[in-house]
Amino acid sequence: MHAFREAVEADDHDAIHALLAEDVVFTSPVAFKPYTGRAVTAAIIRGVSRVFTDFRYVREITGADRRDHALIFEARVGERRIHGCDFLHTDEDGRIDDFVVMVRPLSAATALAEAMGAEFDQIAREAREEEEQKAGAQG
Template sequence: MKAVTSNLNPINETLSRWHEMVAARELSKVGEIAREDVVFRSPVAHTPYHGREALTLVLNTVMNVFEDFKYYREFVSEDGKSVALEFSAHVAGKELKGADFIRFDEDGLISEFEVMIRPASGLMALGQAMGARLEGKLDVLKG
């Protein structure tokens, strides 16, 4: 997906930066476009994660787990404060499809980020790969 640049509102600027980070496969600075109290909901964890540090750790790690990651559709809410980004990827030979649901605040910062993934075999492969890379690191960040 191509990032749009021009005189954009804060949400569009943030979304454009997001797409640039994803295209570069480098999400270590995602905290710069998120609220300090951002909430991240994982497709494999019951309890949400809070804060920029957790968001950055999870998203940067998942970008290294996903193979052939590609966004192919984008939906924007009427108020422009929510987007759904539909994607596909592979993990450990399993194909998956998913959606990132991103909510922005009035300043254009990410306030909520939720991920949903199907089928179950792809989700399980992702959970195993992420668990191996993040073992013990996220427990400290839950709250």
Template sequence: MTTDSPPMPAPIAAWHALAEARDPAALDALLAEECVFRSPAVHTPQPGKALTTAYLTAALVVLGPTLRYVEEWYAADSAVLEFEAEVDGLSVHGVDMIRWDDTGRITSFTVMVRPHKGLEALMGAMLVELTRS
């Protein structure tokens, strides 16, 4: 017996389209000004649309070519997206926890990654991408 999946929320559909196209230009319309990014590599939350855009843009470059979402769970104003990717030959497994406001703009984007070696590879690749001029 199968059950119907709930419909994909509009902000998640927009995120999937953006991630598939690897087009960070679409982040401007998707992120709220007060968006906060939480990284597994940075101890403190990174506040603001500009920082969130920088991190997500770098992630699209680093993870984008191999990023694959494997499971998703939705609530009224949030979702958890489980993903797999490869960085420098190492498997990365993680979740994106995303919250949005009543206008459909993302207000919080939290990433958790495992295993430790995959996280280390991701941190190194993200540092390179974030420091490009």
């Protein structure tokens, strides 16, 4: 089982954060432009954990090189049942450097977009605070 799956299933956001590459690119199923960076990606994942209920991975597929992974999940967003897949690619150090999420059906994707829109201010604040802490530690 992939360490990311284990961390998500344990609701261990520190472990999730540690598994992300500093320059990870996160492609959302409901946003046009990808997000780049560990801070914003970790904040998005925390936001998703507040939006999804009854979340569970139902299948995992790993590529022959063990650097590509597809984690298929089911969850609920409000009253909508959602099916999706997290596509992960890991770098040479085993950290996730590319993270793409796809979901279906359209009605659930729309519900997800609305729910995540309501989380956006908190996500942006969490990401900004992490970046400020990082900059303060370096300076």
